[in-house]
Amino acid sequence: MTTDSPAFVSVYEIVCRIPRGKVLTYGLISHLIGKRLSAQGVGWALNALPGSAKVANGKKYHSQNVPWHRVVNSKGGMSTHKIIDIPPDMQKQLLEAEGVKFDNEDKMVLDDYLWHEGLV
């Protein structure tokens, strides 16, 4: 796969830096990497994670060492319901394990959990 392209690696690098209990949005990551990849492209980068490990820049990226669950959409919700590789509630459970609270609509308060430090 061509998931070792610089833009994809940039996504992985940023996602790996997200601290516990914090999250980033797809659009934000897209902006952070200088729009080299659109929000959809970010989604594709993460989509390539499950299954086999991706090696780039001498580092190995995999769903096990990349906190993909800390990436949410702009509504503070999740969109993993369409994906068969991952159970629908997996992301929610992983985030809850880090202290993120959800309302009855499975949405979070982005303002409280957004990783502001990463935007510097």
Place this chain on the structure above:
DNA sequence: ATGTTGACGCATG
């Protein structure tokens, strides 16, 4: 090469 699809976002009605 072309059309379709997708872990998305934003503007518009």
Place this chain on the structure above:
DNA sequence: CCATGCGCCAACA
């Protein structure tokens, strides 16, 4: 609030 359309970029048939 919900539905649509458009932009976006990469993978795939």
